[in-house]
Amino acid sequence: MPESDAARYARWLQIAVEEAEAGLASGGIPIGAALIDRDGRVLGRGHNRRVQDDDPSVHGETAAFKAAGRQRSYAGTTMVTTLSPCWYCSGLVRQFGISRVVIGEARTFSGGHEWLAENGVEVVVLDDPGCERLMTGFIAAHPALWYEDIGEDDTE
Amino acid sequence: MPESDAARYARWLQIAVEEAEAGLASGGIPIGAALIDRDGRVLGRGHNRRVQDDDPSVHGETAAFKAAGRQRSYAGTTMVTTLSPCWYCSGLVRQFGISRVVIGEARTFSGGHEWLAENGVEVVVLDDPGCERLMTGFIAAHPALWYEDIGEDDTE
16 A cells, blocks of 8 residues: 555654754754655755754754755755744745645744745645644743744844 | 945945855855844855855855854844845845845846845845846856756756
């Protein structure tokens, strides 16, 4: 029996979750992602490294994109991420023509995924309770870090 | 006499042009940028490093953003760039609330700068002939590299 889309997406999300958990374990913001090619191979995976590298440019999705190295085309690829991509990462997906975004959850934060869907990207939101717990717990424990990561002022 | 906006923007653009020229001189794609704070100080500057670092995630704007390090707020900052920012870099500007984008030219490529203007970012396009010559010359000499950098298929 061929693997269902739902099973495949859950399997890919697990890779992103492993990255998020690795990020949390190393003192960082628990958001992970992976870029998957059209045949289901992992091209790159990574997690947010704002804290670990003191680098605001490394979100989960940009880390996975970087780890995938130079590609001639992103047609047919899927970006799987534990959290709805922010505008920065949504712009990445749109610019490079990544075909699909699979999102763990979009409740704690919702970036540009609806804009991506309007612009031809296939968007799948899995509403995964584990991803939501991961972010909810992190935001409660480290609100300043979280708001810094999305460029918002938590003192407002 | 206080410096005019035009003079200040031209001076900032010169920093981005120096970065673009450094990128070209080191074998890369000639796009440079700088992030300037509300008092006119350079927080970070950089250029596209796709070729030099074999890294597709380093555009001029993301290089400048990374070089600026972690910032609590981007209110009042200006991203100056030799070329209209692609969607990836436009998303960066929107997500982090960078207040202004000063663009060398938007003729050889136009990304998301109109979308930024619609979303409250001050956008200034300088229509600089030097920036345009830099890109036109590069694209003519290295079309495959250029199309790779913006995720487009030049064989279509």
